[in-house]
Amino acid sequence: MPKKVLVVDDDENTVRFLSAALEENGYEPIGASNGQEGLEKVHSENPDLVLLDVMMPKKTGFVLFRQLRREEQYKDLPVIMLTGVAEVLEDLDAQSEDTHERPYDSLREALRKTIRKMKDEGLIKPDMFIDKPIDPEVVVAKVRDLIGS
Amino acid sequence: MLKSIPVLWKLSAVVIVIILLLIAALGYRNNRTDEQRAVSLARETSFSCARIVSDNIVTPPVAHDFNRTQDLVRMLGGSNPDCTNMRLLAHTSGNIMAEAHPGDTASLSRDHPLCLRCHDSEGPPEEPAVQAHDEILELSDGRRLVAVTIPILNETGCRDADCHVHAGDPPVLGFLEADYSLDRVDNIISSRNTRTLIGILIAVVLSVVTLWFLVGFYVKRPVRALTTGMNELAERKFDFRLAEDEKDEFGSLASSFNDMASILSSSLRELEKTRDYIRGILESSADIIITVNSSGLIRTFNTGAENVLGYLRTDVIGESIEMLFADPDERKVAAEKLKYSDDIVNYATRFRTKEGDLRDVLLTISQLRNPRGELIGTIGIGKDMTEEKRLQNLLMESQRFAAIGQVFTGIQHSMKNMLNACKGGAYMVDLGLRKENQDMLVEGWQMVKQGISRMADMSKDMLRYAKDSKPRLVRTDLAQMLSDIEAVIKQTAKDKGVEFKLDIAPELPTLSCDSRMIHSAVMDIVSNALDACLWKETIDHEAPKVVVSARPSEDGKEICIEVTDNGCGMTKEVKENIFTPFFSTKSKTGTGLGLSIASRMIAVHVGKIDVESEPNRGTTFRILLPIDGTGGNKEDIDAKEGSGS
Numbered sequence: 043m044p045k046k047v048l049v050v051d052d053d054e055n056t057v058r059f060l061s062a063a064l065e066e067n068g069y070e071p072i073g074a075s076n077g078q079e080g081l082e083k084v085h086s087e088n089p090d091l092v093l094l095d096v097m098m099p100k101k102t103g104f105v106l107f108r109q110l111r112r113e114e115q116y117k118d119l120p121v122i123m124l125t126g127v128a129e130v131l132e133d134l135d136a137q138s139e140d141t142h143e144r145p146y147d148s149l150r151e152a153l154r155k156t157i158r159k160m161k162d163e164g165l166i167k168p169d170m171f172i173d174k175p176i177d178p179e180v181v182v183a184k185v186r187d188l189i190g191s
Numbered sequence: 192m193l194k195s196i197p198v199l200w201k202l203s204a205v206v207i208v209i210i211l212l213l214i215a216a217l218g219y220r221n222n223r224t225d226e227q228r229a230v231s232l233a234r235e236t237s238f239s240c241a242r243i244v245s246d247n248i249v250t251p252p253v254a255h256d257f258n259r260t261q262d263l264v265r266m267l268g269g270s271n272p273d274c275t276n277m278r279l280l281a282h283t284s285g286n287i288m289a290e291a292h293p294g295d296t297a298s299l300s301r302d303h304p305l306c307l308r309c310h311d312s313e314g315p316p317e318e319p320a321v322q323a324h325d326e327i328l329e330l331s332d333g334r335r336l337v338a339v340t341i342p343i344l345n346e347t348g349c350r351d352a353d354c355h356v357h358a359g360d361p362p363v364l365g366f367l368e369a370d371y372s373l374d375r376v377d378n379i380i381s382s383r384n385t386r387t388l389i390g391i392l393i394a395v396v397l398s399v400v401t402l403w404f405l406v407g408f409y410v411k412r413p414v415r416a417l418t419t420g421m422n423e424l425a426e427r428k429f430d431f432r433l434a435e436d437e438k439d440e441f442g443s444l445a446s447s448f449n450d451m452a453s454i455l456s457s458s459l460r461e462l463e464k465t466r467d468y469i470r471g472i473l474e475s476s477a478d479i480i481i482t483v484n485s486s487g488l489i490r491t492f493n494t495g496a497e498n499v500l501g502y503l504r505t506d507v508i509g510e511s512i513e514m515l516f517a518d519p520d521e522r523k524v525a526a527e528k529l530k531y532s533d534d535i536v537n538y539a540t541r542f543r544t545k546e547g548d549l550r551d552v553l554l555t556i557s558q559l560r561n562p563r564g565e566l567i568g569t570i571g572i573g574k575d576m577t578e579e580k581r582l583q584n585l586l587m588e589s590q591r592f593a594a595i596g597q598v599f600t601g602i603q604h605s606m607k608n609m610l611n612a613c614k615g616g617a618y619m620v621d622l623g624l625r626k627e628n629q630d631m632l633v634e635g636w637q638m639v640k641q642g643i644s645r646m647a648d649m650s651k652d653m654l655r656y657a658k659d660s661k662p663r664l665v666r667t668d669l670a671q672m673l674s675d676i677e678a679v680i681k682q683t684a685k686d687k688g689v690e691f692k693l694d695i696a697p698e699l700p701t702l703s704c705d706s707r708m709i710h711s712a713v714m715d716i717v718s719n720a721l722d723a724c725l726w727k728e729t730i731d732h733e734a735p736k737v738v739v740s741a742r743p744s745e746d747g748k749e750i751c752i753e754v755t756d757n758g759c760g761m762t763k764e765v766k767e768n769i770f771t772p773f774f775s776t777k778s779k780t781g782t783g784l785g786l787s788i789a790s791r792m793i794a795v796h797v798g799k800i801d802v803e804s805e806p807n808r809g810t811t812f813r814i815l816l817p818i819d820g821t822g823g824n825k826e827d828i829d830a831k832e833g834s835g836s
Contacts, residue, residue: 055638063618066622099726100726100727174611175611
C-alpha cells in the first residue's frame, strides 16, 4: 500500500510535477488547488504527509496548517511548507499585532523574534521549508526522510 | 551769596529779627506809658499845688502874708521828693514871689524861656495865657525833668478881696512853676531796657537752640536720609528704602520716595529682564546672528556665529561683512536686493570659516531701523545647513539603495514562481524522456514555456514601467472600450465563477486619451478584481461579482470609471502599498507591476486613482480622467514627457 502524499497548491503546474515526481518514487499523490480543498482532502483521504503551499486563495497554507495542528488527530501529521522561511515569517508577522514595522527593514530582527516564538510554541521546525523554485527530487528526498518509502 | 547760607541759619535770622521787633515794640510801648504816666502825675500834682496856693492866697491866715505864702510853697515843693523846684511868679513883673528851693530870687526878664512859653518876645499874647503848660526838658547833664507851668487866675475871690489889690485886670495874677525830676522813671526805663536786652538774648538763644534742635531732628535728618536715598538710587542700589516712622510731611515724602524706588526698581528689573532675554535669544541661538552697520561693518557677532564660523567676535567686529562670504560678490547681490525689499528670506549662500572651510548657510537678512524709522544697518540670521545637506544627501542615497533593494526583492519574488514552473517543467521533460512518455514530455515542455512567457511578460512590464510613455491623445469612445474589455474578460470570469457586469451611463461623452494606456490600466484593475473574488476566504451566500461603471463627474469635466468587487478586500497596509512596484500578494501569477503601471498611466493623463477597501467585503477602484485629456495641465504632461526622454 503506497503512502499518501497530499499536494496543496493553487498553481496547477506545481501540483502536476510534484505529483509526477512522487508517483515516480512510489507514493500516491493527491492534489488540491486551495486551502479549503486541502482541508477537505486531509479529512477524506487521511494522507501520510502534506506538501503545503502558503499563498493560496480561499484559505492560506498557514491557516490550514494551524487548523490541522489544532485537531488532535493531525497534530503530528508531517507537513512540508512549499515556501521560503522568510515568507512564512512575513505572513506570521502580518498576522501578529506588531504590524507597524515592515519586515523589509527589520527582517532579521523579525526573523529572530518569530523563530523564537515558533520554537516556544513548538509549532514549526526550520527544516520544514522548501523554497520555490522547487526541485522535485529534493522534495522527494525530504518526504522519504519523514515518512519513509 | 545768600543762597550758600544753610537753611537753618536763614531760619534763625528770621526768628531773631521777629523776636527783636516784638520785644522792642513791647519795650517802647511800656516806656512811653511810664513816661506819660510820670508827666500826667507831675501835672496833676502841680495842679493840686496851684489850687492849694491860689486858694490860700485869698484865704486867711495865708492871705497876703508873704512869709506864709513862702512857707506854703516851700512845704508843697519840699514834700515831694521828685520835685526839684517850685516857684511862684508874679505875672507882669516876673518877680519870683516864693520858691521851694531858694536860689535865684531875681525877677525873670521877658525873654526868659518860661515867659516865652506863652509870649513871643514882642509883647503879650493875643489871647490871655490861661492854659496850663508842660514840657519835658533835658538838662545839660543828660537828666530829664517835667516842667509844669500853671496860671493862677484873678478869680472872684481876689477881685472881691478886702485889699482890692487886684480889682479888675489882669486876668492872670501869676504862675506856679514846678519841675519834677524824671530820674525815677528814667531809672525804671533804663533797668527795663537792660532786662529787655537780657530777655532778648535769652529768647534768641532759646529760640535758636529750639529751632536748631527741631529743624535738625525733624527736617535735617529726614532731608539727609532722603539725600542718601537719592544717592543710593543714583548708584543703582534699587533695594534701598527709607524708614517711614514719621507721620508728618517727611513721612509721606519718604513713603512717596519708597514707592518711586520700588516702581523704578521693578521697571528696571523688567527692563533688565527684557534686555537679558533678548541678549539670551541672541546669544543662545545656535544660528548665526550678525548685525552690520550701514557701512557694511560687523557690529555684533553671536556665539552661534562664533561656533559655526570659528572666528571670535573680537576678530571680526569692525571688519567688513564681505570677509565672511565665500564669494564676496554674493554679499553685493544681497545688498542690491535689499534696496528693493526690507528682507531677503532664505538666501542660500556659503560662508567661509576662519580655517577656510566652506559652510552652506541659509540666510535671512532684514533691514535694521531705529525707532524713528531711519536705516541703521542690517541683521542677518543664518542657519548652518552643511550638516543637513550632508544628511540629506546621505538620506537620498540610502533611500535610493532601499528602493533598489526593494525592487530586487520584488523581482526575485516574481521570478521565483516563474523559475518554479521552468524547473518543474524541466523535471517533467526529463522524466518523460527517461520513461519515453510523450504526454509527460509535452506537459513538462508546456510548463517550461509558461514560465518563459511569464518572464517575458515581466520583462515587458518592467520596460513599460521604466519608460515614461507619452500619451497619444485621441478622441476615444470609452463605452466601446469598456465593452471590448468585457468581451475579453467575460469568459475568464465565468470560468472562475465570477459574475461580470458593465454599467455605462447613457450618452457618455468621448474621452480624449491614449486608448491603449487606459485600456491596459482598466484591464489590470479588472483582472485584480477577479483575483480578489477568488481569494475570498470565507464562502458566504453572496455570489462573487465584479462591476465596471462609467459616468461623467458632477461638473462634467471628468469621467469617473469605477471597478467594484465583493472579493477579499485589503488591509490598510496592503491598501497603502498597492501602487508600489513589486508589492504583490499574488506571488504566483502577477508580475507585481500591474497596479503601479495602471496608476502611472492614469497620472500621465492628469487623472486620479483612489481605492476604498474593506477586508472580506470588497474593493472599489475609482479612476477620474479629464475629458479633454489634460485636465487643463498640458504643460505638466509636456514637462513629464520632457523629463522622461
